[in-house]
Amino acid sequence: MILMKDIIREGHPTLRQVAKEVALPLSEEDRKIAESLMEYVLNSQNDELAEKYDLRPGIGLAAPQINVSKRIFAIYIEGEDEPELDIIAINPKIVSHSVEQTFLGSGEGCLSVDRPVEGYVPRYARITIEAYDLDGKKFKKRLRGLPAIAFQHELDHLNGIMFFDHIDEKNPLKANEFAQPLE
Numbered sequence: 001m002i003l004m005k006d007i008i009r010e011g012h013p014t015l016r017q018v019a020k021e022v023a024l025p026l027s028e029e030d031r032k033i034a035e036s037l038m039e040y041v042l043n044s045q046n047d048e049l050a051e052k053y054d055l056r057p058g059i060g061l062a063a064p065q066i067n068v069s070k071r072i073f074a075i076y077i078e079g080e081d082e083p084e085l086d087i088i089a090i091n092p093k094i095v096s097h098s099v100e101q102t103f104l105g106s107g108e109g110c111l112s113v114d115r116p117v118e119g120y121v122p123r124y125a126r127i128t129i130e131a132y133d134l135d136g137k138k139f140k141k142r143l144r145g146l147p148a149i150a151f152q153h154e155l156d157h158l159n160g161i162m163f164f165d166h167i168d169e170k171n172p173l174k175a176n177e178f179a180q181p182l183e
């Protein structure tokens with residue numbers, strides 16, 4: 001299982017690389033990588049396991065964060081009756097997006113960043129995405145809210161982008177006129 005010691009931190013060059021597309025159907029090795037990312041995300045949201053293994057909670061994890069420069073990530077966001085988003089995404093793409101932007105009022109963090117970085121991270125408010133699942137089957141989703149933000153945060157990792165790259169240096173808490181905070 002993935003532990004915090006397996007997660008590389010800012011300064012590690014792999015976090016700034018553009019990750020490689022993955023061959024389909026998935027090799028056994030790539031399938032195990034994808035499953036281990038989701039296993040970490042779920043474990044980290046389980047209070048008992050997170051405490052037992054000293055895991056920092058995260059709603060997503062991308063392969064580059066365990067020093068695997070491949071276009072794979074996992075996201076799990078709990079919901080009322082069912083998860084808001086529960087995906088393993090292989091070779092993910094944003095195929096269209098709103099002009100309108102959004103941002104988390106509390107800013108963003110990252111398992112690969114061991115410090116708080118203040119500031120709004122502007123994201124597209126609504127996105128249409130395409131990706132492949134573990135079985136190599138293509139799927140398409142329309143996302144908004146936290147699922148849309150999380151998808152963009154993880155996709156950034158596959159392109160060597162960190163959340164703080166989007167924060168306005170001069171005025172970190174400036175939200176441009178298009179951006180509506182996500183309540």
Ligand SMILES: OCN(O)CCCc1ccccc1
Pocket residue numbers: 057058059060061062065104107108109110111112149150153154157
């Ligand atoms: O890349 C995964 N990660 O570092 C865990 C946190 C993900 C995250 C996603 C959206 C907004 C805030 C934090």
Ligand code: NI
Pocket residue numbers: 109110111112153157
């Ligand atoms: Ni991150």
